[in-house]
Structures are given as structure tokens and as C-alpha cells.
Amino acid sequence: MIRVQADDFDIGAEIRALTAANTGVGGVASFVGLVRDMAGGAGESAMTLEHYPGMTERMLAEIDEEAHRRWPLEASLIVHRHGRLEPGERIVLVVTASAHRRAALESCAFLIDWLKTRAPFWKLEETPEGARWVEARASDDAAASKWRREDATG
């Protein structure tokens, strides 16, 4: 299940909704990305997350299906916010539920690595020197490429 939204989300409520009434779930892994204070305490450092409506939803749905093909998942959820976000605010949530913890942990890591490198979002940071587009990091590509070997979708 995927959602792209401006609104915040409630991690506990999302996990409960995803796994309620399914007693085949033995483990639920989750990851939440938060806005870090990049100014290092030297002032506000909010950011605005731009995305590509349509393509975002399509790609998130595809990668969610891919995770279900690779791991025996009982349920999964990706929620990604867009718009202006302050430090400490939640940006993205990934939840994966499986009978076994290994499938939940691995698929959660797979999805967040993928989101960081492939999902069409761009961060515009507010810095004391003005707005600045965040540049992609090579380490993010490396983290995602370790899944690439068996990645039919390229």
C-alpha cells in the first residue's frame, strides 16, 4: 500500500492498521525518515519537498510490488510526504510485515534504500544563505545498488 501526501502520519496507528486482524504476522519492521537540522543549531533549516505527481505514485506502487515478489510479506506500507517540512518532522515511513523477521527487516531496508535513490522527490533546503537544492549523494546510490543485482526493474 502506498500514499503520497502533504499531511503528517501516525506511526503507531499506521502499524496497527496494517497488521490488525492478521495473526500470521510475526515481525514488523519500520523506518521513519525525519528532517534533520542541517544548520547545526545555527538557525532554522526547514525544507520543501517537491515531487512528480503521478510518477511518484506509479513508482512507489511498483517498488512495493517488487518487495512482495522478493520477500514473503503479509503487508507493507510506504507513506511519503511532500511540501514544506520543519526540522524534526517526519518525511517518509516504510513498514513491512512478515511471518519472519528477516523478511521484514530486509524488505524494509530495500524499500528505503530504493526510495532515497529512485523516487522522484527533490529537497529544497532553507539555509541562512538562502534556498539550496540538496545534491544527490554517492553513498545513497551505493546503498541502493547492492539490491540491483537481482533487480529486474533496473
Added chain:
Amino acid sequence: MIRVQADDFDIGAEIRALTAANTGVGGVASFVGLVRDMAGGAGESAMTLEHYPGMTERMLAEIDEEAHRRWPLEASLIVHRHGRLEPGERIVLVVTASAHRRAALESCAFLIDWLKTRAPFWKLEETPEGARWVEARASDDAAASKWRREDATG
């Protein structure tokens, strides 16, 4: 931070409390273990989790410190329940928070693998044929041993 308790916990509240007011946190990984319905729908399959009071808290505190030595964590939490639990109930929660997602994801997997193989808990399952002590699984030992290489505490 560690807690051993009979009471349930609220995942969202725990994560919020752990990361509130720390805008250096960029990623929070969590894992929740749930009681699976081992009877496969053929009836109730509650279980009782016995533990070794004193040793449990000591070992959880040690492995929590170990995770902080291995990864640059801003915060971490282990909550483990004991007592009687019904299918669908939460057993254990691991939360790790870091500036970087990789540290959060890896340390979360490390802690839950360790908990499954080293923490002094024993599951007594209620089956239609009577109460039965769950046997340790070789796959759990394998999952934990991949961390052993650099594990000073053995």
C-alpha cells in the same frame, strides 16, 4: 534505554519520546515482534514468556551499549514483555535512531537478532495438545552469528 515489563507498549509514543527534541536524528528504524497464531486458525494459541529477572535487564543493557559502540546512534530503545500473551499481541520492540539511515537499520537488525538468540526468555505455547516449550531454531543462531565476527562480548 531498556525495559522489561508485563505491560503492552505504544510504538508511536515510544518512537516520539525517543526522538523528540533531537533534530540530529535523520532516521529511526524499529522492529516489533508479535505473537503469531501457531495453531493456524485451528484454535487459540496464546503463550507465556518466562524470563530470568536480573539477567535479562543486565544483558539487554549490555547489548544496547554494544550497539552504541558499533554505530553512531542518537538514541535506542529495547522493550521486552514477559507473561501471558495472545496471538497478535506485541512481544518486543527495538528502536534505533541515528543521523543516517544505514546505522539505524543495521543496529536495529543487530539488536533483534541478538535478542532472539541470547536474551534469557523462554516461550511456553498453549496448543490444542497442551502446553509446549518452543525449541530454539538453528536459523536464529545463524542470523545472530553473522554479527559475531566483530562481537567482543562473544
Added chain:
Amino acid sequence: MKILYFAWLRQKIGTDAEDVALPAGVGDVAGVIDWLRGRGGGYAEALGDDAIVRVAVNQAYAGPDTPVGDDDEVALFPPVTGG
């Protein structure tokens, strides 16, 4: 053809979307980028180093050789920085 621009490409080019009629001979992604760059100004500036421009055709990632026509939606953007 509909062309969409995101992030700093959008800012440099000065619009988030435009409808264009492809000139004869332009039939793939590389051709579209060459043609846009030839417009000069913000286009030349935004598309100067095509190594860091990413392209999607009909909302799926595409390469330089991906064929495009008048009915397609082409999006140009910098490397993504989501999550």
C-alpha cells in the same frame, strides 16, 4: 509533446511544463535534450551538463535512446534526493 521540469531545472528554465511540437528528425530523448539546449538561455544553462539530467518518459525512467513522440510526456529533472 508535453515536457515537465522539476527542481532546479524548473527554476533555470523558468516554467514547470510546456507543450511543444517536436521538429522533424527529433525522435528520442537525446534528440529532445539537444533540441531544447539549442534554444539557449535557461535551457542551455539547465541542460549544459547532461550527465546530471535525469529523464522520464511517460512517468518511467528513460535513457538517451528511448524513443519519444508527440503524444508522450517527457520529464527532465536532477538526480532525486527524496526520503
Added chain:
Amino acid sequence: MKILYFAWLRQKIGTDAEDVALPAGVGDVAGVIDWLRGRGGGYAEALGDDAIVRVAVNQAYAGPDTPVGDDDEVALFPPVTGG
């Protein structure tokens, strides 16, 4: 010495804890297990296959050679199945 039993060891032996005075010559974990097994009954049954008995001394995992004395807390239990 205080000895604690958990899970099915506790059930087979019939108690969760006991205070014992170690006989002369018993000074390590292996010695304690041998001595307990020699008591027969539930002890012999619970400790028959020592490959699957885990031991902690003073709340830390221990091996057969770990020394123990009258002031120690020794716990015997099956492989853990937590989480």
C-alpha cells in the same frame, strides 16, 4: 550456592530455585551439573543431555570450565527462545 532453573528444566526438576552447599571437589560449572545429575530423578532427566543445557553464573553466560563457589548464583536453562 544459589541455583536457578528455568523453562522445562524448572518443570522437570520441580523447583525454580534452591540453595545448596557444594560438596568438596566441585569447583566449576561442569562439576555442578555432574553433581546435580547424580541426584537422579528430575535432575537426571533434566540434565541428561548437557549439550542443550545453557548456564549462567552471576547472570552472565558461562561455559563448563567457569569456576563457581558458594557465593555464586548459577542458573540452568534450555536454549533461549525470546523475541
